[in-house]
Amino acid sequence: xxxxxxxxxxxxxxxxxxxxxxxxxxxxxxxxxxxxxxxxxxxxxxxxxxxxxxxxxxxxxxxxxxxxxxxxxxxxxxxxxxxxxxxxxxxxxxxxxxxxxxxxxxxxxxxxxxxxxxxxxxxxxxxxxxxxxxxxxxxxxxxxxxxxxxxxxxxxxxxxxxxxxxxxxxxxxxxxxxxxxxxxxxxxxxxxxxx
Ligand SMILES: Cc1cc2nc3c(=O)[nH]c(=O)nc-3n(C[C@H](O)[C@H](O)[C@H](O)COP(=O)(O)O)c2cc1C
Numbered sequence: 669x670x671x672x673x674x675x676x677x678x679x680x681x682x683x684x685x686x687x688x689x690x691x692x693x694x695x696x697x698x699x700x701x702x703x704x705x706x707x708x709x710x711x712x713x714x715x716x717x718x719x720x721x722x723x724x725x726x727x728x729x730x731x732x733x734x735x736x737x738x739x740x741x742x743x744x745x746x747x748x749x750x751x752x753x754x755x756x757x758x759x760x761x762x763x764x765x766x767x768x769x770x771x772x773x774x775x776x777x778x779x780x781x782x783x784x785x786x787x788x789x790x791x792x793x794x795x796x797x798x799x800x801x802x803x804x805x806x807x808x809x810x811x812x813x814x815x816x817x818x819x820x821x822x823x824x825x826x827x828x829x830x831x832x833x834x835x836x837x838x839x840x841x842x843x844x845x846x847x848x849x850x851x852x853x854x855x856x857x858x859x860x861x862x863x
């Protein structure tokens with residue numbers, strides 16, 4: 669069987685981001701589960717705040733790159749921070765740009781081309797006790813609107829400031845089990861939907 673291509677990314681560009689650490693741990697685990705993983709750093713892309721006037725002058729090159737990357741991966745795992753009980757603007761801005769049709773490019777006139785039918789696992793991390801769980805409750809409807817299939821299993825890593833060692837390894841071994849459960853569901857569903 670061909671290895672499933674899984675895109676893993678965090679909704680944070682912060683240097684010491686807990687969600688970036690969680691994304692790295694999840695990427696290692698997904699690779700060990702046989703997936704072909706792309707660990708995406710949103711900070712590597714020069715994407716302005718969405719503005720339709722700006723877009724009318726031409727979709728930024730890095731948005732086009734992101735569209736292609738998301739399109740090429742049938743499965744994604746997103747690690748989202750929680751800002752004010754929701755997901756950060758970075759996550760919304762990224763999805764708004766990649767779901768906006770590019771009228772001047774016949775390959776990208778369909779807005780949901782890069783998001784439709786993707787199987788998505790949702791993780792979050794926060795220094796708080798709830799681990800960013802409330803951000804997930806807002807992110808899931810967004811993903812459904814983008815025509816994604818959201819894995820029923822999720823995981824919110826609480827007390828994230830104490831969860832990793834200096835090398836970014838998970839200190840709390842017990843957290844690996846629910847992360848693995850999300851990976852397993854994403855691979856299970858993506859393999860069947862793309863058989
Ligand atoms: C504007 C703002 C709002 C925040 N609101 C919440 C919140 O509602 N719940 C929560 O658990 N943490 C909240 N936090 C704290 C974040 O969870 C914390 O900054 C976390 O480290 C961000 O994720 P990162 O480490 O991946 O960058 C907030 C942080 C900021 C900057």
